[in-house]
Amino acid sequence: MSASAFVRITRPHNAVVAGLTALVGYLIATGTLTPPSLLLAVVVALITAGGNVINDVYDVEIDRINRPKRPIPAGEISPAGAKAYTAALFAGGLLVATLTTPLCLAFALANSVVLIAYAVRLKRTPLLGNMAVAYLTASVFLFGGAFAGIEGLVQNLSLAAITFLATIAREILKDAEDVDGDAAGGARTLPMIIGIRRTGMLAFACACAAVLVSILPFGDWWGLFYLAAIAVVDIVILVGASRGLRCTTSDCVRESGATSILRIGMFAALAVFAVAAVI
């Protein structure tokens, strides 16, 4: 057991970016950041970290094949130790959430339940698992907006819709990469049912839908900077998703770099939203 394994298993980059995304959500909804709003980042980072750890607990057989260097399959952390760690991270996140608002606390509770359900069952259910991760990712914008009340949540609905669609595209391509390990671990995912070629086509369609919705904030609240910057990001997203179109095997999807390009595009979109909110 090493301290570094306990950090790695939380996927700290994802947890930190998720926390910062909640602040971007609040910033977009209100135009400002207040000291209490910083609590949002702590809640989201802790709950995302808890979700990442419990995911690895239940995916141990799958990760022995797909991701053998992760701390549990590598023997650096025991499943029981990781379960206790999950409980501590969720409890910490929910405790801090009690200092926010009832609406944010409700999101934190509901999302903790969805994260546990995803790890235990939904991941193994075609499309429903992908939709759960897409909802969770999109909900960070709603959670940030919700700290300013229902109006803040409603304000961020279009950003949540863009994120939901782009995340579905990436998640089903990740499933296309992971078919062998997922099948060995007993998971039934979308590409196992409709095939990798149709999964690539569906991912591309979702990416196109995300790109269309990404134009909505232009004019309503954001101007030419947003339009120019999001156009570049949209091209990255479309290039990434189009890489999966020609594939009929998992190796091809992995080698295409589609999911990595989509991740770059999604993080870049986040940066564009953050800058557009402050200029």
Ligand SMILES: CC(C)=CCC/C(C)=C/CC/C(C)=C/CC/C(C)=C/COC[C@H](O)COP(=O)(O)O
């Ligand atoms: C068409 C267009 C402009 C799409 C952009 C969609 C968008 C704004 C996505 C933002 C999603 C994002 C970066 C959220 C950050 C917070 C978060 C929940 C991070 C969690 O991890 C996301 C990452 O994709 C997971 O990576 P991996 O571990 O490799 O699966």
Ligand SMILES: CC(C)=CCC/C(C)=C/CC/C(C)=C/CC/C(C)=C/COP(=O)(O)OP(=O)(O)O
């Ligand atoms: C708004 C609040 C309170 C919380 C948000 C919680 C968040 C940000 C969730 C984001 C999505 C996320 C990181 C989910 C965690 C579950 C997870 C690790 C999904 C991916 O797992 P697999 O499908 O097993 O893929 P891997 O192969 O990468 O493990």
Ligand SMILES: [Mg+2]
């Ligand atoms: Mg996993």
